[in-house]
Amino acid sequence: MAKRTDTDMTKGNPMSIIFRFTMTLLLGNVAQQLYNIVDTIIVGHYVNPQALGAVGATGTVMFLMIGTSNGLVTGFTIVTSQKYGAIDHKGIKESVTNGFYLSLITAAVITIAGLIFMRPLLKLMNTPEDIFDYAYAYISTICAGIVCMIMYNYFASLMRAIGNSKMPLLFLLFSAALNIGLDLLFIISFHLETFGAALATVISQGIAMALCVIYIYAKMPMLRPEKHDWKISSSSIKQQLKYGIPMAVQYSITASGTVIMQSAFNVFDSVAVTAIAAASKFQGIITQGMFTVGQTMAAYAGQNYGARDMGRIRQGVKAALKIYVVYSIAAALLAVFLVPHVLWIFFDSEVDVSVYIPWARTYIIECAVCYFFLAMIFIYRHTIQSIGYASIAMVLGFVELAARIITSFYAIYAHNYYIAVASDPLAWIAAGLCGMFIALSIFKKIEKKWNLAEPEKASKVLS
Numbered sequence: 308m309a310k311r312t313d314t315d316m317t318k319g320n321p322m323s324i325i326f327r328f329t330m331t332l333l334l335g336n337v338a339q340q341l342y343n344i345v346d347t348i349i350v351g352h353y354v355n356p357q358a359l360g361a362v363g364a365t366g367t368v369m370f371l372m373i374g375t376s377n378g379l380v381t382g383f384t385i386v387t388s389q390k391y392g393a394i395d396h397k398g399i400k401e402s403v404t405n406g407f408y409l410s411l412i413t414a415a416v417i418t419i420a421g422l423i424f425m426r427p428l429l430k431l432m433n434t435p436e437d438i439f440d441y442a443y444a445y446i447s448t449i450c451a452g453i454v455c456m457i458m459y460n461y462f463a464s465l466m467r468a469i470g471n472s473k474m475p476l477l478f479l480l481f482s483a484a485l486n487i488g489l490d491l492l493f494i495i496s497f498h499l500e501t502f503g504a505a506l507a508t509v510i511s512q513g514i515a516m517a518l519c520v521i522y523i524y525a526k527m528p529m530l531r532p533e534k535h536d537w538k539i540s541s542s543s544i545k546q547q548l549k550y551g552i553p554m555a556v557q558y559s560i561t562a563s564g565t566v567i568m569q570s571a572f573n574v575f576d577s578v579a580v581t582a583i584a585a586a587s588k589f590q591g592i593i594t595q596g597m598f599t600v601g602q603t604m605a606a607y608a609g610q611n612y613g614a615r616d617m618g619r620i621r622q623g624v625k626a627a628l629k630i631y632v633v634y635s636i637a638a639a640l641l642a643v644f645l646v647p648h649v650l651w652i653f654f655d656s657e658v659d660v661s662v663y664i665p666w667a668r669t670y671i672i673e674c675a676v677c678y679f680f681l682a683m684i685f686i687y688r689h690t691i692q693s694i695g696y697a698s699i700a701m702v703l704g705f706v707e708l709a710a711r712i713i714t715s716f717y718a719i720y721a722h723n724y725y726i727a728v729a730s731d732p733l734a735w736i737a738a739g740l741c742g743m744f745i746a747l748s749i750f751k752k753i754e755k756k757w758n759l760a761e762p763e764k765a766s767k768v769l770s
Contacts, residue, residue, distance in 0.1 A: 322626035361441030363584015371562035378558035382551030392613025421450035452509030462519035553697035560704030564711035582666035601685030677732035680739035687742030
């Protein structure tokens with residue numbers, strides 16, 4: 308029987324556990340966001356505003372690649388969290404090795420497809436000509452080194468699956484600092500422009516990945532496979548793909564919607580594109596808590612599902628929603644107040660930032676009022692996925708996609724900027740509410756099934 312050495316989410320106060328785990332993850336996710344933000348700031352200062360706009364314009368494509376791969380690897384490690392909750396030592400190691408094989412295959416497929424289709428995709432997205440070359444140099448380099456990002460996220464997700472959120476954070480903070488140094492070296496000293504910014508990101512993520520591997524083998528025997536554990540298990544792979552593929556599809560659907568939304572932004576001039584690029588990087592920091600609570604709920608729900616405690620999963624969802632009512636209000640106020648004052652960070656001192664502020668302010672205000680719905684999406688989606696209904700969770704992605712397509716194409720038709728930037732908030736509202744109704748239905752279904760199988764646990768499940 309495996310001995311628990313990390314955070315056991317099947318015991319203790321759910322709100323306290325979720326809050327502490329989320330806050331630790333939040334620091335790491337903010338650090339990861341800094342990779343792209345630092346790239347944006349440095350190219351904006353030391354290259355030109357067009358390079359800044361190029362890095363921002365590729366953000367949706369980067370989200371498509373990394374989001375899809377993260378969906379897969381997170382799905383793979385849901386199995387690990389469930390095995391941990393069930394105290395299945397052999398199952399944990401089996402999930403580690405087979406998830407590793409699947410993650411490598413994922414990296415190879417995304418790299419090849421990305422390098423083949425990147426240039427046509429940027430053209431399809433209406434990328435302005437004056438930023439096209441910068442954009443292609445940046446995103447194609449990211450694509451070539453995406454294996455580093457995918458494998459870092461896989462190993463970090465493994466650690467989080469059994470409750471260790473601290474070490475991935477430390478490794479990411481170190482690599483974020485390294486990324487800043489490499490950015491300055493490659494862009495200022497070597498004049499590599501957007502290619503240098505992307506190269507710095509790839510190298511830094513590669514080092515974070517290596518640190519995760521070293522720590523797992525040195526300090527986490529539960530995740531350290533032995534020689535006999537490296538056999539391919541068709542049953543384990545089938546189970547991991549059952550979770551991973553729907554989560555990847557979910558992310559790719561959402562990301563595809565953001566690519567279409569970016570196309571709506573791109574019909575305006577490069578000033579608007581650059582303003583949104585800078586504002587969205589700032590907003591990315593503010594809203595990292597939403598993505599982070601999803602990671603927390605994946606581990607929390609996975610462990611408690613493995614322990615067959617549906618009542619505790621309900622308690623965790625309620626606790627997360629309460630936490631994020633407060634977080635969303637605070638984040639909205641902070642975003643609206645600060646955006647005019649932080650925009651200058653992304654530009655050289657000789658650039659007139661005032662021309663960008665009206666575009667950025669409109670974008671932030673329309674999004675900020677709907678931050679809580681964004682939090683709802685991640686809370687419900689990751690919970691649904693972690694309790695065995697990953698395929699159903701894809702519905703949320705289709706709802707988001709539909710909302711973004713309708714809004715974006717109408718904005719292009721009307722050539723209306725206010726409608727274009729409403730694509731995100733309308734998608735969040737639709738998917739957040741949809742997630743709530745789906746989750747409540749699934750909770751009742753699981754409770755009924757477990758109560759029929761084990762009547763003596765009915766009072767515990769329904770408490």
